Amino acid sequence: MTDWLTPAEWAAVALSLKVGLWAIACSLPLAIGTALILARGRFPGLQLLNGLVHLPLILPPVVTGYLLLLTFGRRAPVGAFLYDVLDITLAFRWTGAALAAAIMAFPLMVRAIRLAIESVDPRLEQAAGTLGASRLWVFLTITLPLIAPGIIAGAILGFAKAMGEFGATITFVSNIPGQTQTLPSAIYAFLQVPGGEASAMKLVLVSVALSMAALLASELLARRATRRRQA
Amino acid sequence: MTDWLTPAEWAAVALSLKVGLWAIACSLPLAIGTALILARGRFPGLQLLNGLVHLPLILPPVVTGYLLLLTFGRRAPVGAFLYDVLDITLAFRWTGAALAAAIMAFPLMVRAIRLAIESVDPRLEQAAGTLGASRLWVFLTITLPLIAPGIIAGAILGFAKAMGEFGATITFVSNIPGQTQTLPSAIYAFLQVPGGEASAMKLVLVSVALSMAALLASELLARRATRRRQA
Amino acid sequence: MSISVDITHDFGGFQLRAAFEAGEGVTAIFGRSGSGKTTIINAVAGLLKPQAGRITVNGSPLFDSAARIDMPTHKRRVGYVFQDARLFPHLTVLQNLRYGARFHRRPTLPQDDIIQMLGLAPLLSRHPTALSGGEKQRVAIGRALLSAPDLLLMDEPLAALDTARKDEILPYLERLRDTAGLPILYVSHAMTEVARLANTLVLLENGAVRRAGPLADLLSDPDLAPLIGLRDTGAVLTARVTTHHPDGLTELACSGGALLLPRVQAAPGSPLRVRIHAHEIMLSLTAPTGISALNVLPVTVEQVRMGDGPGAIVRLRCGQEHLLARVTRRSATAMGLVPGLPCHAIVKSVSVAQGDVGALHSTA
Amino acid sequence: MSISVDITHDFGGFQLRAAFEAGEGVTAIFGRSGSGKTTIINAVAGLLKPQAGRITVNGSPLFDSAARIDMPTHKRRVGYVFQDARLFPHLTVLQNLRYGARFHRRPTLPQDDIIQMLGLAPLLSRHPTALSGGEKQRVAIGRALLSAPDLLLMDEPLAALDTARKDEILPYLERLRDTAGLPILYVSHAMTEVARLANTLVLLENGAVRRAGPLADLLSDPDLAPLIGLRDTGAVLTARVTTHHPDGLTELACSGGALLLPRVQAAPGSPLRVRIHAHEIMLSLTAPTGISALNVLPVTVEQVRMGDGPGAIVRLRCGQEHLLARVTRRSATAMGLVPGLPCHAIVKSVSVAQGDVGALHSTA
Amino acid sequence: GNVTVFAAASLKTALEQVATQWQAETGHTVTLSFAGSSALARQIEAGAPADIFLSANPGWMDHLAAKGLIRNDSRVDLLGNALVLIGPARDAPMTLSDLPARLGNGPLAMALIDAVPAGIYGKEALMSLGLWAAIQDRVAQTDNVRAALALVALGEAPLGITYHSDALAEPRVAVLATFPADSHPPITYPAALTSDSASPQAAAFLAYLQSPEASAILGHAGFVPLTELQ
Numbered sequence A, B: 001m002t003d004w005l006t007p008a009e010w011a012a013v014a015l016s017l018k019v020g021l022w023a024i025a026c027s028l029p030l031a032i033g034t035a036l037i038l039a040r041g042r043f044p045g046l047q048l049l050n051g052l053v054h055l056p057l058i059l060p061p062v063v064t065g066y067l068l069l070l071t072f073g074r075r076a077p078v079g080a081f082l083y084d085v086l087d088i089t090l091a092f093r094w095t096g097a098a099l100a101a102a103i104m105a106f107p108l109m110v111r112a113i114r115l116a117i118e119s120v121d122p123r124l125e126q127a128a129g130t131l132g133a134s135r136l137w138v139f140l141t142i143t144l145p146l147i148a149p150g151i152i153a154g155a156i157l158g159f160a161k162a163m164g165e166f167g168a169t170i171t172f173v174s175n176i177p178g179q180t181q182t183l184p185s186a187i188y189a190f191l192q193v194p195g196g197e198a199s200a201m202k203l204v205l206v207s208v209a210l211s212m213a214a215l216l217a218s219e220l221l222a223r224r225a226t227r228r229r230q231a
Numbered sequence C, D: 001m002s003i004s005v006d007i008t009h010d011f012g013g014f015q016l017r018a019a020f021e022a023g024e025g026v027t028a029i030f031g032r033s034g035s036g037k038t039t040i041i042n043a044v045a046g047l048l049k050p051q052a053g054r055i056t057v058n059g060s061p062l063f064d065s066a067a068r069i070d071m072p073t074h075k076r077r078v079g080y081v082f083q084d085a086r087l088f089p090h091l092t093v094l095q096n097l098r099y100g101a102r103f104h105r106r107p108t109l110p111q112d113d114i115i116q117m118l119g120l121a122p123l124l125s126r127h128p129t130a131l132s133g134g135e136k137q138r139v140a141i142g143r144a145l146l147s148a149p150d151l152l153l154m155d156e157p158l159a160a161l162d163t164a165r166k167d168e169i170l171p172y173l174e175r176l177r178d179t180a181g182l183p184i185l186y187v188s189h190a191m192t193e194v195a196r197l198a199n200t201l202v203l204l205e206n207g208a209v210r211r212a213g214p215l216a217d218l219l220s221d222p223d224l225a226p227l228i229g230l231r232d233t234g235a236v237l238t239a240r241v242t243t244h245h246p247d248g249l250t251e252l253a254c255s256g257g258a259l260l261l262p263r264v265q266a267a268p269g270s271p272l273r274v275r276i277h278a279h280e281i282m283l284s285l286t287a288p289t290g291i292s293a294l295n296v297l298p299v300t301v302e303q304v305r306m307g308d309g310p311g312a313i314v315r316l317r318c319g320q321e322h323l324l325a326r327v328t329r330r331s332a333t334a335m336g337l338v339p340g341l342p343c344h345a346i347v348k349s350v351s352v353a354q355g356d357v358g359a360l361h362s363t364a
Numbered sequence E: 001g002n003v004t005v006f007a008a009a010s011l012k013t014a015l016e017q018v019a020t021q022w023q024a025e026t027g028h029t030v031t032l033s034f035a036g037s038s039a040l041a042r043q044i045e046a047g048a049p050a051d052i053f054l055s056a057n058p059g060w061m062d063h064l065a066a067k068g069l070i071r072n073d074s075r076v077d078l079l080g081n082a083l084v085l086i087g088p089a090r091d092a093p094m095t096l097s098d099l100p101a102r103l104g105n106g107p108l109a110m111a112l113i114d115a116v117p118a119g120i121y122g123k124e125a126l127m128s129l130g131l132w133a134a135i136q137d138r139v140a141q142t143d144n145v146r147a148a149l150a151l152v153a154l155g156e157a158p159l160g161i162t163y164h165s166d167a168l169a170e171p172r173v174a175v176l177a178t179f180p181a182d183s184h185p186p187i188t189y190p191a192a193l194t195s196d197s198a199s200p201q202a203a204a205f206l207a208y209l210q211s212p213e214a215s216a217i218l219g220h221a222g223f224v225p226l227t228e229l230q
């Protein structure tokens, strides 16, 4: 079993999972916040924010990767700041891969969550308000549970995207085994040399199996979140 | 103004729009149907279908392109059938680019629409049933209008993705100026040569501008669809 | 036209075992909150699939668990006024009203009449979110009526409405019952509505049918008074309009004598039903004089049912029919009320509400 | 404790111009469907921002368009029972009930009492979709009560409930009003509830306040009868329990004489209010004998208001207070009813419903 | 010690073998990061932790040199390659001038003619052979040589232009003709140490890449070793 994949390939599997999970875990709260602003906010720059969120979807991934490199590279302004002040290195680390995955997944997460927020009945939130709940508390106890299926959908879309994302990642953090070589980068590298298809397909199967497991888990979770409400 | 982009670039812009619009227009009904099945269906293979729909998200785009080539290529079973029997050529044609874009956009469209379907109050559909409406008619007159915001969200996500999709497209239909050279391919080409960044950014701006316009239009549409309900 | 229901359904904690037959006209399902009323009509509409049983309309089954028949809702041709209005939020009031029109075989009911009766004219172009609670309910009633159903299911349709509006809608439902011959399953807590509309009464208690039968029989049964509610107890008399007097009173003839009531909108000769609350009848041993009550009917005591409390319910024979009167035990004793005693039932003209006088279908 | 509302709001098609003051106790807002009742209490709750005006509680503003004050809903400490129940679908009944508990300053109301009164014990672990219409409404009432509000807003809270359940809940609301001193804005179509609970009555017509004032004044004004509804017209008397008789009757003293009513649950000495429907009073020129009615009060005719129809409303002086009686014009003429004429008002004991006898707050 | 090499993706198989061998000999480790030359060059510009850059074309190496990001004295043209015309495995060799005719209506698979080195060289070659005008409408460009190879291997394109090294490893294609070396600019894979490199073993590995042992592996893979250290 362990022979089936090389150590480098195992490392890529582990890294992909790590990158995917961290990317989703860290960006989910931000995605929820952004979705909330887009769904409920009423201010002039709203559509600008909306556009910005969609950008990673619109841009070819290579461009996104390049822009990330220009922004978060070690020599780039934000990257240097993060490194010098906060001691965070993104470039050429798995953290950078997670950032790239998170950014590529972000529009998908935000849309799913935003749709869920927009279908919450505001009269329930009003009712919670009359019972004394502040807006934050209403959000935590009413809105959030009601949009749980949307959040789960967003998270799984994001995770799947993170598992498949390659263009932005390889452009931003390169393809360093054990550090930044995710499954898709490894697959890509195999596909660059003649005769690499078989090895590539093996990794594709691993990637698909992992994502399918996550997908099934998310469906069960979402169903439980909904069933409770309709039992 | 016309000088600003070369004729080949103008062609790429036009092609990208054509590909994006056709991809969405043709796959939207299928996406709605699939979302409906996933949201409401109860049969054993459901999760398999669900997984299949997510596949283009999970796979690195190059792999998707390669699989498309294996399936829809001229020598491939489905491709040959389409060509011989229906006289449809996908390989090296804009139609193939549209197919690739549609497949890449499909999971995004389906998710958005499915979320919307799941938030429709089934009691409204029951009420329509008591008034004599068949299930199909209920779907057309009640469900469909109620999920309009989700459909619009799905369509715009899909369109944005189609505008940015490059890996699967170039692998499947390659890059034939005027035929299959979409904006992302052109952008990619510029980024491959030292000093090509400026030209690439010009095209990026065009692509972003187009997508933003579509995004704004979709927001207005969705808002109108919702406002009518709450005015 | 007859409906027969015989179903069982288990909700885990709540068991419904409902069996009743309903003939022509209005069948009222009366019972406390949570007794299973909505569950029954959901089953008739096909929105709930009972675990076992049969539901037939005119002998042909809508549902039959043994024969594996379960007709889909849209083929059952029921009009359903839901307890919650369930309007379509994306359609205007007019579009909501016309939603069922497409499936009409015959447009029995003139749309404009219904819009006018329900006071919907100024609301037609609005969307449901811009309606008040009662307005929503009125639209829901109109929507069901306009779908030209073969069977009307109404779940507390008038609960959200004011008395005046109720009094406008009730005659319309009577007309539906009598002229369109539309059978109606009617759920209500309000005995006034029930007594006025229903031909058959199904008394539900905790998921089980306690009694079902012709309205007049059940209402004149003193034993059912506790279930119906003392305040709502009262028999119905059938009567016929004889004269409209110039001072605004209408004289009716019933088998036990004449009744003078405030103006009744019905042509001389029309049959009517008049509900007289038990608590509004005063009994007198002698014919009284110099009082403001115009109706004094000679009656005979048939049964005196002493309750647990301070009251008694007296069943009176009044011509061919029965009246129920509620008096205190003290009065019953003081007056020496025993079966067979002749006395006088005094009924104030004005104490018979407009809502308690209804059109009478010939079969009732 | 006093609430003052003075707001205007325009819905395009519907204008609300509502100004009234409400003192201690229950203020009932009464009006036809679509007259603006829900709009007013939404404004008080902060769910609707009126275009202009002021809403103050005890003089401190919740809303003041001139001063740009608009306190957020959750700081207003109102408990709101919505016309539609609005339960939280993802929470169980118990979690719904306890939702407001977190924000309590003081848990005034024992949770178990409320659960018992509303009959919610068997439902606590269910989710709202598994409740009947009336059950939902009961949970909504419990949820609002348990949030320990400073002001209770109730929008037709009992419309979906059966009479028996209403009779269980009303005394509780009285206790809230009287012992907890909780001011309540109460919307209802049911004058029975209003007459029993309210201290102040606001009569709304088409978005405008037609009359607002102490309940007893408005109910004994014959001119308002058409607005209130003839059937619902009837004055309230204040009374004090004197004796509970062994046969289950309770004797009350009011300024015009003694009243015998079926058992009233109140200790001797307690003040009560008794609503007597105008149509349930019979007038007699002489003291009648041999009848089943136990209550004969000497009264004097003060005003005879002939309506357009066959009826007349007679305002009677009864001790220090007033009664309204509805009689036919024919009787009024026959009896020669004119102001100043002494006569007898006959009231059957049992015609005063349990629901029409309510606890009386000292300030009422 | 560890040496990090940023290398063009087409070198993957061969370079991995070289690295394994060097690791076995010296005990030092080599980390290989494969991506497009453009991406790697930009990453080095952005401060990537690379010790050696191995580019698929001189352009990006020149670009880094101009910015002072490589040690010019370490730069060597490590490998060369030949440009070949490929077709399905059973096809017979042909002369290049038959290309338009053999192509028929089918597409000629090439890497991007303005962006990817193999495509750029291919276009140059076709132009200098006077064939470009005849076939330029039928060129299907891919984002890398491998994809062009795949199009021919799958039978989607009747002919394609790739490097000799690519054609060699794909059994489903045959080399039908080789473009004369003077029909296009020389194909070179330059290598150099980066200015930021701090690895003491980097120079050693760069030297090893030019050793006979490495040359044997690289040559076997179809590349043309250009420098052999004695």
Ligand SMILES: Nc1ncnc2c1ncn2[C@@H]1O[C@H](COP(=O)(O)OP(=O)(O)OP(=O)(O)O)[C@@H](O)[C@H]1O
Pocket: B231, C129, C130, C131, C132, C133, C134, C135, C160, D011, D012, D013, D014, D031, D032, D033, D034, D035, D036, D037, D038, D039, D040, D083
């Ligand atoms: N958003 C809105 N847009 C336009 N009109 C509205 C809107 N909301 C309410 N109205 C109108 O305002 C009027 C008052 O509504 P409100 O809900 O206050 O009535 P209500 O007195 O509570 O009636 P009900 O007893 O039927 O609940 C109604 O005529 C209603 O149609």
Ligand SMILES: Nc1ncnc2c1ncn2[C@@H]1O[C@H](COP(=O)(O)OP(=O)(O)OP(=O)(O)O)[C@@H](O)[C@H]1O
Pocket: A231, C011, C012, C013, C014, C031, C032, C033, C034, C035, C036, C037, C038, C039, C040, C083, D129, D130, D131, D132, D133, D134, D135, D160
């Ligand atoms: N999905 C469910 N799961 C469990 N119990 C249910 C479910 N639906 C209804 N019930 C229970 O079944 C009983 C009957 O409900 P039903 O809605 O028929 O009552 P109802 O007579 O219409 O009452 P109401 O007058 O309050 O509307 C209630 O006790 C209710 O709690």
Ligand code: MOO
Pocket: A061, A164, A165, A166, A167, A168, B060, B061, B164, B165, B166, B167, B168
């Ligand atoms: O956005 Mo991509 O083309 O799936 O990496």
Ligand SMILES: [Mg+2]
Pocket: C037, C038, C039, C083, C155, D132, D133, D134
């Ligand atoms: Mg019900």
Ligand SMILES: [Mg+2]
Pocket: C132, C133, C134, D037, D038, D039, D083, D155
């Ligand atoms: Mg209202």
